[in-house]
Amino acid sequence: MNQIILLFLFSSLTLGTSIVILSQHWFTIWLGLELSTLSLIPLINTNMNPRSNEATIKYFLIQAFSAALLLSGVTLNLWYTASWSIESTINNFYSYSIILIAIIIKLGLAPCHFWLPDVLGGLNFLNGIIIASWQKIAPLFILLNLSYLLPHEGIILSSILSILIGGWGGLNQTSIRKILAFSSISHLGWIALTSFYSPNASLMIFIFYLINNTLIFLICSTNNLIYLSNLNKCNISLYSSILIAIALLSLGGLPPLGGFINKIIPLTLIFYNNNLILAPALFLGSLTSLYYYLRIIFNTSITLFPNNSLNLLIINSNTPNNLNSFISILSPFPIFGLTFLSFIYSYL
Template identity: 45%
Template structure:
């Protein structure tokens, strides 16, 4: 791709996210999300491969549906309350529609169906942008809307995401699909605690982005897209394989690594709110995620290609 075009597209990604961050009017926020979506589509298709085109088409249809739903929610709220401000969404139906649209945008279960397939069709660089940068704008909206959203719906979406993210990653051999299910599980942890402690959601999001960024860059360095292809990485670069091991275990939430801290704080907050059953389910599902990360760690550091 032409460097000038790449620069324009990446600048547009930054512009779209910035508009969403600073906007307090629904139309400005919606415009920021649309700029984000339209800027990443050419980056996704730059491979000119049938799988990339298919992934881009799926992504575009999903994001267009979510954007239409979000616009409908904001117009409905403006019609009933006369308010276009982001923090004045007083209509419960509009708030639920907005949450559904944002859940579809970021890939929360049960609206996650597009994320593993789309990530699988992309190269690691574009997959990295999709898994990290593209989550920022929707979460900026969610953090502003959190007092107005239904806590039971947030809890249901979060628990379902941790369950599907944990189970979905178990049988995968493709690294990008494993990272997609990891993303769904981590998003579940963030959305569960959003109503009760939004600061923990922000902390979890920052750590998730740092760890996912590191993981994608390491896999790109090893030029690996399947579990088998990272088997000989420990002999090629022992230092990088140790960093990979620590990053993967941190993503899985193994103590005393950094990924364990937000999970522990979230479980503690859920227990304070007397939500013992959701806390127990999420702790058990974290073990499933940890299992497929341990399998990756075993392949990375303790096995070799024949």
């Protein structure tokens, strides 16, 4: 693709997300969501193969439907409040229920999660980063801004289902991209659940997820890690193997890695608010997610020696230098992210 066109599309994608974050007007929020979606469609369809085309069409249809649903909920809210402001304090159950369903679809939360594994399974890892990370920013900010108005039962139910389905759904998958899709569903469930109790804590958890998830996608892309059955045949270096192991264990929430605080904060908020009945579902979802993280780690390291003895610390010589540099910049985060996020949380 032409570099000027590529720059224009990425600029439009960034602009659309920025409009959603900064706007307090429902119509401009809807325009920002549409701008980011329409900018992304040409970007994710650059490969021009049948699977990519199918994934692009699925993504477009799902996003178009959720945008129409959001506009319907906003219009119904306008009927009751006579205002386009997102800060309207008049809570109409029907309009905000429709808005919540639209947000759930855009985030890929259960029970509207079916599109996410199919879309990520048909795209390459670099496009998957945008779908699984960047495109979650705008709907998440809407959720955080409206967390006190949206139906609380709906948020909690969708979050618990996402954590459970995200954990169990990845157990029978062999595609790394689909496994990461179910991992994304699970983590977004944790983030959405935390938003009900503390939007600031939810934002901090999302920042960690964004960085850690990007790192994992980049490592998989640079080492061409496609299927579990082929991981033991990939020429992956010791450095990359250790890095992806740390990043996945951090996502799993094992101490003392950075992801540990992402599990402790929601559990603390749940116990503090006497919602102990939710804890078993959270533990069950986390344990099942950890199982398929360990499967990836085991398969990437089982044939590490002696095949890679001459290239222990090389990421991948065929990878563009900018990607290698980006991986090196992000690599300390799964380890030291706990200290970094604790520092940020103290000021929220």
